[in-house]
Amino acid sequence: MIDIKSLYYNELENFITDNGFPRFRARQISDWLSKGVTSFSQMRNIPANIIDFLSGSCYISVANIEKKLVSRYDKTVKYLFCLNDGEYIESVVMSYHHGYSICVSTQVGCKMGCTFCATGKSGFSRSLTASEILAQIEAAQKDLNIRISNIVLMGMGEPLDNFDNVIRFLKLVSSEDGLNIGMRHITLSTCGIVPRIYELAEYKFALTLSVSLHAPDNETRSRTMPVNNRYPIEQLIKACRDYFDITGRRVSFEYAMIDGENDSGECAQKLSKLLKGMNCHVNLIPVNTVEGTGYKKSRTERQKAFVEILSKHGITATIRRTLGSDINASCGQLRRNSI
Numbered sequence: 001m002i003d004i005k006s007l008y009y010n011e012l013e014n015f016i017t018d019n020g021f022p023r024f025r026a027r028q029i030s031d032w033l034s035k036g037v038t039s040f041s042q043m044r045n046i047p048a049n050i051i052d053f054l055s056g057s058c059y060i061s062v063a064n065i066e067k068k069l070v071s072r073y074d075k076t077v078k079y080l081f082c083l084n085d086g087e088y089i090e091s092v093v094m095s096y097h098h099g100y101s102i103c104v105s106t107q108v109g110c111k112m113g114c115t116f117c118a119t120g121k122s123g124f125s126r127s128l129t130a131s132e133i134l135a136q137i138e139a140a141q142k143d144l145n146i147r148i149s150n151i152v153l154m155g156m157g158e159p160l161d162n163f164d165n166v167i168r169f170l171k172l173v174s175s176e177d178g179l180n181i182g183m184r185h186i187t188l189s190t191c192g193i194v195p196r197i198y199e200l201a202e203y204k205f206a207l208t209l210s211v212s213l214h215a216p217d218n219e220t221r222s223r224t225m226p227v228n229n230r231y232p233i234e235q236l237i238k239a240c241r242d243y244f245d246i247t248g249r250r251v252s253f254e255y256a257m258i259d260g261e262n263d264s265g266e267c268a269q270k271l272s273k274l275l276k277g278m279n280c281h282v283n284l285i286p287v288n289t290v291e292g293t294g295y296k297k298s299r300t301e302r303q304k305a306f307v308e309i310l311s312k313h314g315i316t317a318t319i320r321r322t323l324g325s326d327i328n329a330s331c332g333q334l335r336r337n338s339i
């Protein structure tokens with residue numbers, strides 16, 4: 001069966017005409033798909049023979065809302081979606097003064113095993129198709145009756161471990177035939193799969209690459225992020241510098257501050273040295289609680305001292321506000337078995 005919502009518009013058009021149907025039907029079908037229909041029989045202006053053909057050869061990816069939680073503090077919404085095959089994923093919609101932002105999942109679970117992350121602890125089931133990543137946005141827009149303006153690929157999963165589907169998703173979501181959300185409004189977060197960073201750079205997308213660093217040296221980083229054993233920090237930082245040279249886009253770094261683990265003045269000094277001369281931005285996130293990890297948020301004085309050391313060395317850093325903490329919707333708290 002063909003995953004019809006993962007097709008680019010020209011692929012859909014070819015599929016329709018190759019099977020002997022008129023070209024204009026592709027436009028109609030595409031319009032229905034972007035309206036969020038969940039079955040071909042809902043396409044009211046399409047003749048029965050084409051509906052039969054589509055039903056027999058294609059399927060429509062869905063993200064059905066299984067559960068929805070709304071934060072009492074900041075109106076953040078977390079969805080638990082059920083996919084066609086019964087797998088579960090989570091997405092989070094955040095409301096900012098400049099509009100709505102969605103954090104989407106790219107895999108069911110994750111293979112990378114970072115010790116501070118709930119997704120990493122829940123194991124890996126499979127990667128999502130491009131249409132399943134899109135379906136999260138469409139379902140949220142429909143449910144909340146809003147238009148989403150920004151996307152972060154920071155939900156469950158490692159986007160660069162699902163490279164082809166993520167590239168397809170990026171092209172689909174930014175296309176005029178699709179949701180038309182520009183690359184400048186998209187952020188892709190990675191734990192640092194170095195060869196894939198180079199591959200992504202070749203596309204020269206105007207998106208923001210965000211690298212989850214979380215430590216200033218190999219010893220500290222390998223303790224919490226197994227991926228560092230494969231792609232050590234020097235290689236990762238070199239890839240980020242090269243990414244900027246190739247794309248002209250400033251890289252941002254995520255640094256979850258964990259009490260007594262990576263938040264000392266010495267760590268801040270090392271980080272400053274590591275990022276010296278780089279056009280980048282550091283987002284400091286007091287680590288979010290994940291059951292069973294034993295990690296605690298860095299104390300406020302430590303956070304402030306860390307920012308000060310970085311800024312003394314000319315590195316811009318901000319401490320990120322935590323949203324949706326009462327509904328476990330913050331970074332690293334998403335999992336597939338949250339019911």
Ligand code: SAH
Binds near residue numbers: 155190287288
């Ligand atoms: N796999 C990708 C994207 C999904 S994780 C990545 O790792 O970058 C999204 C972000 O949440 C990453 O920056 C990740 O390091 C961070 N994160 C994971 N667990 C966290 C936690 N407990 N507290 C704060 N941030 C966390």
Ligand code: SF4
Binds near residue numbers: 117
């Ligand atoms: Fe996977 Fe990212 Fe979580 Fe690490 S932080 S386990 S890469 S989702």
